[in-house]
């Protein structure tokens with residue numbers, strides 16, 4: 001399992017799609033799964049809609065259930081890229097339960113200055129990309145998700161990727177880092 005960690009706007013989705021193609025891994029984005037649930041009008045989607053529009057985190061229970069449905073032990077074994085999950089310590093614990101802990105091979109930590117992230121999100125122009133909501137999402141990230149950096153660093157699984165660069169440069173860095181890890185371990 002390859003975890004993509006980092007603030008909104010750091011380009012995790014772009015790199016996840018690239019890695020999916022290159023390494024034949026399955027990419028799972030909880031943001032995409034939640035947006036699909038909202039579009040389908042499922043119970044989870046109804047509960048998530050307003051929370052997402054406000055830039056808050058959807059409850060652990062909903063997100064963990066949605067991810068568990070998609071992530072079976074098989075996927076863990078074959079190799080999966082998680083984009084936007086875990087975002088809380090409780091979610092990280094649920095992941096460690098769902099997969100054997102040594103299936104979590106690497107966590108890529110994407111970083112960029114806040115002003116860069118804000119500009120990128122504003123130009124993306126999604127419904128939850130107004131300045132007010134973006135500022136809120138970045139503060140939720142700093143408070144709730146950033147502690148995962150230490151969580152994975154303590155396990156020796158963290159690799160930092162400077163995301164304040166052109167997409168191709170980030171991609172080259174990601175490829176080198178992931179290829180190196182694949183040679184050494186069992187992440188795929």
Ligand code: ADP
Nearest residue numbers: 008009030031032052056057058063084085087
């Ligand atoms: P971004 O990359 O801009 O952060 P995402 O597509 O990853 O956007 O997520 C969009 C929204 O979906 C988040 O702001 C949050 O409300 C919700 N969401 C996605 N993943 C999670 C998660 N793991 N836990 C809680 N909420 C989540």
